[in-house]
Amino acid sequence: MKNIAVILAGGSGLRFGTETPKQFPMSVMENKFTKVRKIVIGGQERYQSTLAALKAFDNRGDFNILLHDAVRPLVNHSVIDNVLKALNQYNAVMVAVPAVDTIIKASSDNKITMVPDRQWLRNAQTPQAFKFNILKKAYNLAMADNNFSHTDDCGVVFHYLPEEPIFIVDGNYENFKVTHKEDLILLEKMLLLKQKTE
Numbered sequence: 001m002k003n004i005a006v007i008l009a010g011g012s013g014l015r016f017g018t019e020t021p022k023q024f025p026m027s028v029m030e031n032k033f034t035k036v037r038k039i040v041i042g043g044q045e046r047y048q049s050t051l052a053a054l055k056a057f058d059n060r061g062d063f064n065i066l067l068h069d070a071v072r073p074l075v076n077h078s079v080i081d082n083v084l085k086a087l088n089q090y091n092a093v094m095v096a097v098p099a100v101d102t103i104i105k106a107s108s109d110n111k112i113t114m115v116p117d118r119q120w121l122r123n124a125q126t127p128q129a130f131k132f133n134i135l136k137k138a139y140n141l142a143m144a145d146n147n148f149s150h151t152d153d154c155g156v157v158f159h160y161l162p163e164e165p166i167f168i169v170d171g172n173y174e175n176f177k178v179t180h181k182e183d184l185i186l187l188e189k190m191l192l193l194k195q196k197t198e
Contacts, residue, residue, distance in 0.1 A: 002063040003084060005127070006053045008046065009070035045150050047142075054136050065135060067153055068127040071178045074190060075127065082169045083129045091134040092164055094154045095171040096122035125171040128153045134164060 040056045042049030050067060057065070064087050068075060079095055086093045099121035105114035135153060141160040142148045151159070154166050178187055 001087075003066065004057060004063055004132075005066045005068060006050075007068055007070050008042065008049050008053075008126075046152065047139075047150055047156070050135075050153055051139060051143075054132075054139060057132065058136070060132075062131055062133050064129060065132045066127040066129040069177065072126055072175050073178070073187065074174045074176070075125075076172065076174070079169065079171055079175065080127065083127055086167045086169050087129055087131070090165060090167040091131045092154060092157045092161075092166040093129045093169055094166055095125040095127060095169050095175070097125065097171045097173055097175075099123050122168065124152065124154070125175050125177075130157065134161065137161065138164075 038056055040049075040052045042052055053065070053067070057063075064084065066080070066083065083093050083095060099118055102118060103116055103121055104112050105116070107113045130153070135157065138157045138160045142156050145160075157164055158166060174190060176183070176186070178184060
């Protein structure tokens, strides 16, 4: 089955604290990427960017679609390969790593209301991957729901197609999200380390 990867890079980067969106500071030079087929205008919210991608590739039959955050530039081939293998058996796949911190649930008045068992908690990463028609079906249901709240793509499938199992592929901690300026320092160090070991 054909695979189409979508790099979601439409965010405004408000938490990053600069005028330039966070996904562009280290990619300002022109590159000759041979596999780029389309550049689609994204939306203000993540789900709007996903909808734009679904529209751009509609009417192509069924295929695998992988959605990856541009702000996770260190995803490796092994994770992507494992995601594609999982799509041979499942229609929806998420990448995640075990939570290393204790997670608490807080009340509106800032008191702990729950401390979930950490062994069952995961931090979600990307790519998230789907059979195209499954993701399209879930979003069609979401867009018809007046109470739809913004969430990630696996969240849309989980909520609107609850009978559809979402398989979890092990990610790795290098596949972190560049959210704050300080994350760029870590990213630069990791890229330098990779250059030295290659």
